[in-house]
Amino acid sequence: MPPNDRIAEGERLLVICNSCRYCEGYCAVFPAMEQRLSFTPADVRYLANLCHNCAECYYACQFAPPHEFAVNVPQVFAEIRAESYKQYAWPAYVRVSGWLAATLGLVVMFLLAGSREALNANFYGIISHETMVAVFSVISGYIAMVYAMGVRRFWKESGERLPGVSAWMQAARDVFTMKNLSSSGAGCTYPDEEHSQSRRVFHHFTFYGFLLCLASTTVAAIYHFAGSVAPHPYFSAPVILGTLGGIGLLIGPVGLYALKRRRDPAIVDAQQDGTDVSFLVLLFLTSLTGLLLLALRESAAMGALLRVHLGVVLGLFLTLPYGKFVHGIYRSAALLRSAYEMARSKH
Amino acid sequence: MDGEAPAARNATFLSMAGVCQRLWDNAPLLLSSKFAWPPLFRGFAPPPAPSGVLRYGGVIGVPSLDRIRLVEETRIQSDVVVIGGGNAALCAALTARDAGRSVTVLECAPIEYRGGNSRHTRNMRCMHSAPTDVLTDAYPEDEYYADLLRVTEGLTTEHLARLVIRESPNANQWMKNQGARFQPSLGGTLHLGRTNAFFLGGGKALMNTYYQAAKKRGIQVLYNAEVTDVDIRDGRFHSGQMLLEGKPTEFRAKALVVASGGFESNLEWLEEAWGEAARNFIIRGTPYNKGKLLRLLLDNGAESVADPKQCHAVAIDGRAPKFDGGIVTRLDCVPLGIVVNKFGERFYDEGEDLWPKRYAIWGRLVAQQPDQIAYSIIDSKAMGRFMPSVFPPITANTIGELASALGLPAATVENTVKAYNATVRPGSFDHQILDDCHTEGLTPPKSHWAQAINKPPYYGYPLRPGITFTYLGVRVNEKAEVRMNGIGSSPNIFAAGEIMAGNIVGKGYLAGLGMTIGSVFGRIAGKEAARAAK
Numbered sequence: 079m080p081p082n083d084r085i086a087e088g089e090r091l092l093v094i095c096n097s098c099r100y101c102e103g104y105c106a107v108f109p110a111m112e113q114r115l116s117f118t119p120a121d122v123r124y125l126a127n128l129c130h131n132c133a134e135c136y137y138a139c140q141f142a143p144p145h146e147f148a149v150n151v152p153q154v155f156a157e158i159r160a161e162s163y164k165q166y167a168w169p170a171y172v173r174v175s176g177w178l179a180a181t182l183g184l185v186v187m188f189l190l191a192g193s194r195e196a197l198n199a200n201f202y203g204i205i206s207h208e209t210m211v212a213v214f215s216v217i218s219g220y221i222a223m224v225y226a227m228g229v230r231r232f233w234k235e236s237g238e239r240l241p242g243v244s245a246w247m248q249a250a251r252d253v254f255t256m257k258n259l260s261s262s263g264a265g266c267t268y269p270d271e272e273h274s275q276s277r278r279v280f281h282h283f284t285f286y287g288f289l290l291c292l293a294s295t296t297v298a299a300i301y302h303f304a305g306s307v308a309p310h311p312y313f314s315a316p317v318i319l320g321t322l323g324g325i326g327l328l329i330g331p332v333g334l335y336a337l338k339r340r341r342d343p344a345i346v347d348a349q350q351d352g353t354d355v356s357f358l359v360l361l362f363l364t365s366l367t368g369l370l371l372l373a374l375r376e377s378a379a380m381g382a383l384l385r386v387h388l389g390v391v392l393g394l395f396l397t398l399p400y401g402k403f404v405h406g407i408y409r410s411a412a413l414l415r416s417a418y419e420m421a422r423s424k425h
Numbered sequence: 426m427d428g429e430a431p432a433a434r435n436a437t438f439l440s441m442a443g444v445c446q447r448l449w450d451n452a453p454l455l456l457s458s459k460f461a462w463p464p465l466f467r468g469f470a471p472p473p474a475p476s477g478v479l480r481y482g483g484v485i486g487v488p489s490l491d492r493i494r495l496v497e498e499t500r501i502q503s504d505v506v507v508i509g510g511g512n513a514a515l516c517a518a519l520t521a522r523d524a525g526r527s528v529t530v531l532e533c534a535p536i537e538y539r540g541g542n543s544r545h546t547r548n549m550r551c552m553h554s555a556p557t558d559v560l561t562d563a564y565p566e567d568e569y570y571a572d573l574l575r576v577t578e579g580l581t582t583e584h585l586a587r588l589v590i591r592e593s594p595n596a597n598q599w600m601k602n603q604g605a606r607f608q609p610s611l612g613g614t615l616h617l618g619r620t621n622a623f624f625l626g627g628g629k630a631l632m633n634t635y636y637q638a639a640k641k642r643g644i645q646v647l648y649n650a651e652v653t654d655v656d657i658r659d660g661r662f663h664s665g666q667m668l669l670e671g672k673p674t675e676f677r678a679k680a681l682v683v684a685s686g687g688f689e690s691n692l693e694w695l696e697e698a699w700g701e702a703a704r705n706f707i708i709r710g711t712p713y714n715k716g717k718l719l720r721l722l723l724d725n726g727a728e729s730v731a732d733p734k735q736c737h738a739v740a741i742d743g744r745a746p747k748f749d750g751g752i753v754t755r756l757d758c759v760p761l762g763i764v765v766n767k768f769g770e771r772f773y774d775e776g777e778d779l780w781p782k783r784y785a786i787w788g789r790l791v792a793q794q795p796d797q798i799a800y801s802i803i804d805s806k807a808m809g810r811f812m813p814s815v816f817p818p819i820t821a822n823t824i825g826e827l828a829s830a831l832g833l834p835a836a837t838v839e840n841t842v843k844a845y846n847a848t849v850r851p852g853s854f855d856h857q858i859l860d861d862c863h864t865e866g867l868t869p870p871k872s873h874w875a876q877a878i879n880k881p882p883y884y885g886y887p888l889r890p891g892i893t894f895t896y897l898g899v900r901v902n903e904k905a906e907v908r909m910n911g912i913g914s915s916p917n918i919f920a921a922g923e924i925m926a927g928n929i930v931g932k933g934y935l936a937g938l939g940m941t942i943g944s945v946f947g948r949i950a951g952k953e954a955a956r957a958a959k
């Protein structure tokens with residue numbers, strides 16, 4: 079359906095839900111909805127991004143299809159989210175195929191490394207530190223800018239001012255606990271109608287795994303400038319952080335993928351499966367190649383593994399600005415807005 | 426086979442080879458349930474067998490080997506059969522199963538619409554002496570009973586009503602033990618946080634919880650199982666007939682629980698009671714409560730209770746679907762404006778009483794108007810003061826235009842509004858209390874919340890009577906045993922829920938009472954049926 083139809087459909091559902099409100103205890107979407115009598119397209123996009131696709135309100139809905147009201151909030155909101163990502167994207171949305179990005183990343187890294195060989199975990203003998211920094215700062219800078227502009231658009235559309243500290247704290251709590259995937263402790267109805275914490279737990283593995291890997295890279299960069307150059311000992315901060323994160327990024331994506339294969343097709347937007355799966359695969363491969371590199375860094379395979387690891391990382395980074403990762407950005411922004419609104423409505 | 430379910434002892438016409446074949450067919454399911462994954466990893470268990478595999482004529486229910494019930498192609502057999510698939514039915518089924526009986530639930534709806542009217546509900550009314558996690562303050566037995574006496578004007582059965590009230594906290598706790606979740610009392614909606622416990626996600630979420638519990642405990646649930654006949658002799662149930670997926674099928678049980686709702690979705694029966702006016706009624710809930718079992722029981726000598734015309738009915742948006750429109754079609758703007766009939770004239774005091782009482786009388790009032798239709802008219806001041814309705818209001822900038830858009834005689838409506846506006850006395854408006862805004866010298870008067878309708882745009886909503894559920898039922902005793910004319914209590918027929926709610930509410934209604942009656946009597950019926958099926 080063309081974009082406006084999805085927004086109109088979202089609005090239609092919100093009007094039904096707002097006169098029902100049975101689901102108000104499930105997540106942040108319903109309390110935010112209840113603050114409104116009517117819904118602008120911006121409201122619909124905001125509420126769709128606030129939705130965590132936990133599916134509680136679908137199974138609990140007496141008006142779910144085949145009922146003529148055909149209320150299916152998680153699916154319609156998933157479709158609206160996908161559209162909203164394109165709308166918020168800056169300067170313009172570009173569809174990046176994960177496979178293409180990974181191939182491109184590998185090609186770039188193999189070209190940059192050329193035919194150099196090195197031993198004893200001498201990473202910079204393969205690709206110089208300057209080259210690594212140059213490549214990854216350029217792409218990271220671009221990603222940061224795209225996100226900043228996207229969030230700016232999201233926020234501008236809300237017409238809100240910048241919230242105070244307490245709203246940020248609340249939003250951070252909601253993100254770090256993934257509260258809206260827990261349905262007050264019972265776990266969400268995913269992959270099927272029965273409650274389970276599995277999605278939240280595997281998301282935690284993925285999310286914290288990713289954060290730990292970023293922390294590892296950051297610490298390694300600091301070490302570098304402090305004069306302690308890679309390879310770091312196995313019991314150094316960068317390697318410990320990276321290893322823990324790497325394990326999370328093996329378990330998390332595999333778990334999420336397994337759940338995805340069993341999930342009820344009624345509650346998701348199957349169109350996004352391609353993007354979702356390629357993201358899962360890239361996360362998994364990044365971690366796998368990193369861990370292999372760590373394990374075999376003293377061996378002759380180091381050169382090849384470094385090329386592959388950096389290639390996959392570059393591929394992952396190329397998908398970040400417009401791929402699945404943006405869900406975390408806009409969901410966080412929506413949680414912030416919701417925390418802000420709720421704090422205000424209590425006064 | 427030790428501990429085998431009694432049903433397995435019953436005659437089966439399956440050859441051993443057939444049994445083996447069926448076991449083999451169901452092997453994946455046997456394995457998956459036998460070696461259940463811990464909850465966290467449930468996502469990895471193999472997908473459930475297609476629902477077609479385990480219908481009837483095979484190995485049914487929990488496929489653990491010592492509890493398999495073997496059933497012949499056209500007969501269902503169980504210690505206890507429960508007719509219905511709503512709150513009362515599932516409370517009975519789970520209770521009887523916990524007492525060790527084999528239980529079969531016959532639900533005439535398909536799986537998507539299982540749960541009858543119960544899937545439309547939001548809360549239940551509970552007695553409590555101190556604040557709980559889901560209720561504020563206290564709601565003692567005597568206050569509860571006094572409320573009931575007031576709305577029913579005495580049309581209740583005291584010992585049964587007190588039984589429901591006293592058992593309500595236990596029922597609530599039992600529901601929680603089944604996995605039912607309630608909203609925390611703080612998030613309370615409306616003014617009911619003290620008396621009513623709200624189901625998290627509403628009644629359908631509650632039904633899902635029950636059905637999951639039923640599955641885990643090996644209760645056999647048959648959907649598309651419409652009971653069409655029962656063989657009752659001398660007050661005792663022997664067997665019954667149903668259409669199972671359209672196929673005539675017999676069922677037998679040592680005890681029968683009837684929890685199949687009222688007759689609210691039986692349009693012919695409604696017309697019998699109400700005359701032609703019933704054609705314009707809208708049925709707010711399930712289309713499956715056609716009162717088949719009610720009629721069968723009455724025809725087989727069950728004592729009846731309550732008047733066929735008595736029911737819970739409210740005024741709802743006239744654009745609602747004929748069935749199953751549920752909660753979202755309710756309109757709560759009546760006291761904020763005026764209500765006119767199809768001639769454009771007022772007919773009742775819109776400001777007579779507070780919610781929920783006024784909510785419950787308007788269904789009846791509209792039913793008494795010509796063509797069973799009325800129109801609520803409000804102005805911009807009222808917007809935002811009532812729960813939004815699912816249908817947009819009809820909007821216009823003058824009263825005349827609004828009347829035409831609603832299909833009403835414009836001149837009369839203009840006069841009605843003018844006459845009303847002229848008699849409104851100044852006061853301080855507060856729609857939360859019985860305020861002092863009223864009319865003077867108007868007939869009928871508007872005794873509260875009367876404000877001039879003068880701020881455009883103006884809004885109109887069509888109103889129709891919406892039937893929630895009917896009260897005519899079978900008389901029961903405190904053991905949920907159905908009373909049979911000239912015999913006394915039936916030894917093995919029990920009733921719970923709407924089908925016997927008339928014992929407690931013969932008239933009027935208290936919000937949340939329907940689910941409380943169903944939960945309390947459902948559990949009693951389950952317990953007593955288990956005893957009778959020993």
Ligand SMILES: Cc1cc2nc3c(=O)[nH]c(=O)nc-3n(C[C@H](O)[C@H](O)[C@H](O)COP(=O)(O)OP(=O)(O)OC[C@H]3O[C@@H](n4cnc5c(N)ncnc54)[C@H](O)[C@@H]3O)c2cc1C
Nearest residue numbers: 509510511513541542543547548652710922923937939940
């Ligand atoms: C919109 C709406 C909102 C409501 N809100 C509330 C509320 O908030 N709180 C409250 O307490 N009450 C509420 N009620 C009333 C409440 O729904 C009923 O009182 C209660 O659900 C009755 O439960 P029950 O199990 O007796 O009937 P039901 O839940 O209606 O179950 C009857 C079952 O019997 C089945 N059945 C019927 N005929 C046959 C047959 N021949 N063979 C096999 N199966 C059959 C039906 O399919 C159905 O599953 C509401 C009702 C409606 C319509």
Ligand code: HEM
Nearest residue numbers: 214291310316317320321324364365368369371372375391
């Ligand atoms: C910014 C670009 C990156 C560079 C230059 C880089 C480089 C490296 C290097 C050199 C190693 C080997 C460390 C050692 O053996 O001591 C490594 C390991 C690893 N990398 Fe990366 N990496 C980057 C980004 C990432 C990202 C984004 C992830 C995950 C999302 C990741 C996951 C891992 C893991 C799990 C390991 C193994 C554990 C460890 O040694 O820390 N890397 N990486």
Ligand code: HEM
Nearest residue numbers: 130131253284285288334338354357358405406407409410
């Ligand atoms: C920052 C805040 C974040 C929030 C609020 C958030 C929330 C969610 C939610 C609710 C889902 C399930 C619904 C959906 O697929 O859209 C999800 C899916 C997912 N998230 Fe996050 N996320 C965040 C960050 C991250 C991060 C940092 C990663 C890892 C890099 C990540 C990885 C994933 C993956 C891989 C999926 C897809 C799972 C699938 O396909 O089924 N998320 N996230």
Ligand code: SF4
Nearest residue numbers: 095098099100101139
């Ligand atoms: S999802 Fe359904 S049950 Fe939940 S609030 Fe919306 S309409 Fe009501």
Ligand code: SF4
Nearest residue numbers: 105129130132133135
């Ligand atoms: S799917 Fe879950 S998070 Fe989304 S609106 Fe429904 S209950 Fe809320």
